[in-house]
Amino acid sequence: MKSLELKIPPVVVLVIAALAMWAVARLFPTPLIVFPGAVWLVGSITFIGCCIVFLGVWGFGKAGTTVDPRAPDKSEKLVVSGIYRFSRNPMYLVFLLLLCSWSLKLGSALGLLFLPLFALYMNRFQIIPEERWMHNKFGESYQKYKSQVRRWI
Structure with missing residues (x-):
């Protein structure tokens, strides 16, 4: 199991999960998640996610350190300001939010x-x-830093 550590780029894990959610929604139709404002909620989650990703990448760029999560050994500085004051992993949080949004878009409870x-x-x-x-x-x-800021939110 240790051989999988830091090997698959998180964005690839995101795409695999999204494709699996789509496949499950198509193969095993369940009662749809339908409610007033669902389109607005999906759009809002996606927009907020994009803003958080921008702030996360900008924070790393401003600090002059790597954004490649597979190479933490290349990190030159510990980034604790900006969005990183609220989450140690804001980009992974965004991926989770995007998957939530995708599930709502698909209307799949199983997703x-x-x-x-x-x-x-x-x-x-x-x-x-x-x-x-x-x-x-x-x-x-x-x-x-770890004692002051949560892993996700």
Whole structure:
């Protein structure tokens, strides 16, 4: 299992989960998730997600450090400002929000089952290994940050 750590780019995991949600929605039609304002909710979640991704990438760029989550050893600085004051992993949070939005768009109740699976996968194979690297590289600074800011939200 350790061989999967930091190997699959998170955006690929996102696409795989989204495709699996689509396939489940088509193969196993369930009662649709329909409610007034669903289109607005999907659009709002997507818009907010895009804003958070922009702020996350901008924060890394401003600090002059890598945005490649598969190479935490290339991190030059610990980014703790901006959006990173609220979440240690805002871009993974956005991916989760986008999958939620996608499930609502598909109208598939079964699609919602992929949300915890995505979060569990990301925690085990991406976030925890990243946290080990950050702890080894930034030591006490990272421990302090970790104690003050939650992993997701």
